[in-house]
Amino acid sequence: MTNLEPMASFFAARVGMYDEHMLNDVEGCREGYLTMAELVPEGTESLLDLGCGTGLELDEIFKKLPDASVTGIDLTQAMLDRLKEKHPYKSLNLICGDYFSVALGEGVYDCAVSFQTMHHFSHEKKTELYRKICKALKSYGVYIECDYMVEAQEEEDFWFAENERIRKEQNIPLDEFFHYDTPCTVDNQIQMLKDAGFSQAEKVFRIENTTIIVAKK
Ligand SMILES: C[S@@+](CC[C@H](N)C(=O)[O-])C[C@H]1O[C@@H](n2cnc3c(N)ncnc32)[C@H](O)[C@@H]1O
DSSP, X not given: OOOOOBHXXXXXXXXXXXHHHHHHHSTTXXXXXXXXXXXXXXXXXXXXXXXXXXXXXXXXXXXXXXXXEEEEEESOHHHHHHHHHHOTTSEEEEEESOTTTSOOOSSOEEEEEEESOSTTSOHHHHHHHHHHHHHHEXXXXXXXXXXXXXXXXXXXXXXXXXXXXXXXXTTOOTTSOBOOOOOEEHHHHHHHHHHTTOSEEEEEEEETTEEEEEEEO
16 A cells, blocks of 8 residues: 555646646546536636646636636645646636635635545535535536546445545544545535535536536525
C-alpha cells in the first residue's frame, strides 16, 4: 500500500501531465467537459468553479461564454498557475484555498460548477458545502456537478471503509485533506443536494462512473 499524499501536493506533483490524463485516461471526462459547457445557461455572467484546477471545464465554458466573470477556488497553487497561463486575458478571480472555508457570499453567482473534485469528502461535509453553494447562487441559479459516482451503496460503503482503514494505518485523521477517492452513489448525491436546499437535482449525463447532476436553487 502506497502512502496517502496530502491533497495539494498530490495535484502539484502531477500538474505537468494532468490535462492529458483527464482528457485521455478518465472515461467520460472529455465528453463531460463538453456537456458541462452546454449545460451552463446562456447569459451566465458570473460563474463559480469549485476545485477548478487547471480549468479543463473552463476551457470549454469560455468557448461558449468568452466574457464570463469566473471565481475559481482550488487548494493547489500550481494548478491555478497553469489555469492562468492558459487564459491570461480572461476575467479570472483565482483563490488558492479550501472551498469549505472560503466565504462564497449570498446571491452572487448565476451558475456554479465543480468537476471531479467532490469525491473525496463525507456526506456531512458535502451537504454543508452544497448549502453554502445554494446560498451563493442568485434566485434562478444552477449548480452543475460532474464527478466520479457509483451506482451501488455497497460500492460506496467499500470505498469509505477503505479510506478509514488506510488512514488509521497511516495515522491520518479523517478530517485532513489527503488524496483518496470516496465516490458516493448518484442517489445519495441527489439527496445531499436536496437536503442542502436545492429545489431540484437530477442526473443528466453518465459515461462509466463520470456523472453530471444539475441542481436548481
Ligand atoms: C481532479 S482535480 C479537478 C480539476 C478540474 N476541475 C478538472 O476537472 O480538470 C481536483 C481538484 O480539486 C482541488 N481540491 C481538492 N480539495 C479541495 C478543497 N477542499 N478546496 C479547494 N480545492 C480542492 C484539487 O487541488 C484539484 O485541483
